[in-house]
Amino acid sequence: MAYGGTNVNPLAATGGSTTVRQVKLDKECELRIETSLDLPLRLRLLTGTAEIFGTEIPPEIWLTIPPRLKFAVFTWYGATIEMDGPTETDYTADETPMISYINVHAVLDGRRNRAKASPSDSDTSQGPRVVVVGPTDSGKSTLSRMLLSWAAKQGWKPTFVDLDIGQGSITIPGCVAATPIELPIDPVEGIPLEMPMVYFFGHVTPSANIDHYKVLVKELAQTLEKQFSGNAESRASGMVINTMGWIEGVGYELLLHAIDTFSATVILVLGQEKLCSMLKDVLKKRPNVDVVKLQKSGGVVSRNAKEKLCSMLKDVLKNRPNVDVVKLQKSGGVVSRNAKVRQKARGYRIREYFYGPSNDLSPHSNVVNFGDLFIYRIGGGPQAPRSALPIGAEPAADPTRLVSVSINRDLLHLVLAVSYANEPDQIISSNVAGFIYVTDVDMHRKKITYLAPCAGELPSKYLIVGTLTWIEN
Numbered sequence: 001m002a003y004g005g006t007n008v009n010p011l012a013a014t015g016g017s018t019t020v021r022q023v024k025l026d027k028e029c030e031l032r033i034e035t036s037l038d039l040p041l042r043l044r045l046l047t048g049t050a051e052i053f054g055t056e057i058p059p060e061i062w063l064t065i066p067p068r069l070k071f072a073v074f075t076w077y078g079a080t081i082e083m084d085g086p087t088e089t090d091y092t093a094d095e096t097p098m099i100s101y102i103n104v105h106a107v108l109d110g111r112r113n114r115a116k117a118s119p120s121d122s123d124t125s126q127g128p129r130v131v132v133v134g135p136t137d138s139g140k141s142t143l144s145r146m147l148l149s150w151a152a153k154q155g156w157k158p159t160f161v162d163l164d165i166g167q168g169s170i171t172i173p174g175c176v177a178a179t180p181i182e183l184p185i186d187p188v189e190g191i192p193l194e195m196p197m198v199y200f201f202g203h204v205t206p207s208a209n210i211d212h213y214k215v216l217v218k219e220l221a222q223t224l225e226k227q228f229s230g231n232a233e234s235r236a237s238g239m240v241i242n243t244m245g246w247i248e249g250v251g252y253e254l255l256l257h258a259i260d261t262f263s264a265t266v267i268l269v270l271g272q273e274k275l276c277s278m279l280k281d282v283l284k285k286r287p288n289v290d291v292v293k294l295q296k297s298g299g300v301v302s303r304n305a306k307e308k309l310c311s312m313l314k315d316v317l318k319n320r321p322n323v324d325v326v327k328l329q330k331s332g333g334v335v336s337r338n339a340k341v342r343q344k345a346r347g348y349r350i351r352e353y354f355y356g357p358s359n360d361l362s363p364h365s366n367v368v369n370f371g372d373l374f375i376y377r378i379g380g381g382p383q384a385p386r387s388a389l390p391i392g393a394e395p396a397a398d399p400t401r402l403v404s405v406s407i408n409r410d411l412l413h414l415v416l417a418v419s420y421a422n423e424p425d426q427i428i429s430s431n432v433a434g435f436i437y438v439t440d441v442d443m444h445r446k447k448i449t450y451l452a453p454c455a456g457e458l459p460s461k462y463l464i465v466g467t468l469t470w471i472e473n
């Protein structure tokens with residue numbers, strides 16, 4: 001449990017408790033909970049008002065929180081919470097960065113209002129495009145979620161863009177995706193999946209194919225740009241873009257690539273002195289960059305800040321007016337997850353796609369002939385035969401080449417995406433309809449068995465494969 005930067009009240013810690021109990025929260029305090037590994041927790045608001053990551057919880061109604069969830073119930077004005085069931089840990093904290101986060105929201109809200117009031121064909125009609133950056137386990141997804149829920153509560157329809165292929169907040173890992181957020185995000189159900197725009201990368205780290213990752217980020221950005229041009233409401237509401245925790249070397253390059261590709265106007269740097277200082281450095285070459293002071297203490301960004309990532313970003317972005325790099329404090333409640341826990345979390349996320357967050361969906365098992373499906377992977381193989389190259393040149397693997405994959409038992413336990421492409425050569429630039437999971441490959445009968453979220457024929461015969469695996473259990 002990470003307690004850093006948080007004033008934890010040890011007397012209030014009731015870790016592992018199983019009885020029905022009440023917790024009184026003072027104003028601006030939060031109750032941090034990790035639910036048990038195998039049992040849900042019931043929780044309700046008895047008095048006052050409270051929210052879970054930006055979404056208000058209704059009074060009196062019992063919420064059933066699934067196992068393994070780490071979250072906080074925060075109150076602005078005071079509340080009493082009742083819990084029924086076991087937890088791994090629960091404790092109250094009276095020091096949180098929530099004031100600085102809501103201040104960011106207020107600034108973004110002002111910008112949305114200004115965008116809305118501008119003529120729809122003007123540059124100023126674009127609302128804030130916020131990129132949330134920071135190392136792994138700095139609370140990026142959580143802050144993104146809060147900013148989106150607070151905006152939706154006020155009637156905006158911000159677009160959530162998730163570039164974090166390692167975990168996946170919108171859909172399964174291995175994808176870059178975007179979806180409009182029209183209502184505060186449900187603490188249990190998560191982000192509604194009605195209208196996501198999903199591009200399948202197929203790996204959980206971009207280093208598997210950096211060029212392919214960049215192509216997909218660009219495709220997603222271009223698609224959103226088109227959508228925004230015909231939708232003044234979405235345009236004014238802007239975007240919140242969640243990024244990966246990989247912030248060094250190529251990871252840092254990819255951050256800059258995302259900032260440029262999405263024409264970001266606000267960069268929120270979470271809990272990373274080095275990253276913040278790097279970004280600031282980059283920005284300082286751009287005139288007229290405003291560094292906005294958004295927090296009373298702790299996370300205040302000052303022009304003299306020495307933190308590396310922030311300053312690097314500022315340096316890079318310094319020739320760009322209207323780009324703000326803001327350093328924010330990481331919440332002491334953010335829970336660190338090691339590689340094994342992350343891998344497990346990926347598995348749960350894929351399970352959730354097929355079975356639902358509360359196990360309320362019934363996926364279908366289908367059997368088809370090998371000839372009914374055309375499977376491709378992106379990248380690999382020589383770009384051109386040696387004979388076609390200038391003398392002395394070595395054939396290089398083309399990272400964005402489409403390679404046909406023959407069906408064999410290597411596909412077992414892989415998760416494949418169903419492309420919306422009409423022709424194979426459109427696959428790399430097409431978004432996907434959904435995913436299937438290969439459960440059997442019968443080489444003798446030339447039949448493949450897969451799990452799909454719904455019955456019937458797949459929306460397309462073109463499938464994309466990467467290295468994303470899942471063992472159903």
Ligand SMILES: Nc1ncnc2c1ncn2[C@@H]1O[C@H](COP(=O)(O)OP(=O)(O)OP(=O)(O)O)[C@@H](O)[C@H]1O
Nearest residue numbers: 070071072136137138139140141142245333334335
């Ligand atoms: N205030 C809090 N109290 C309790 N748990 C929290 C709090 N804030 C975040 N968490 C939990 O900590 C975990 C990590 O947070 P989050 O996913 O936001 O980090 P991240 O920086 O996006 O991680 P990643 O490394 O995957 O990019 C999540 O399970 C989240 O629910």
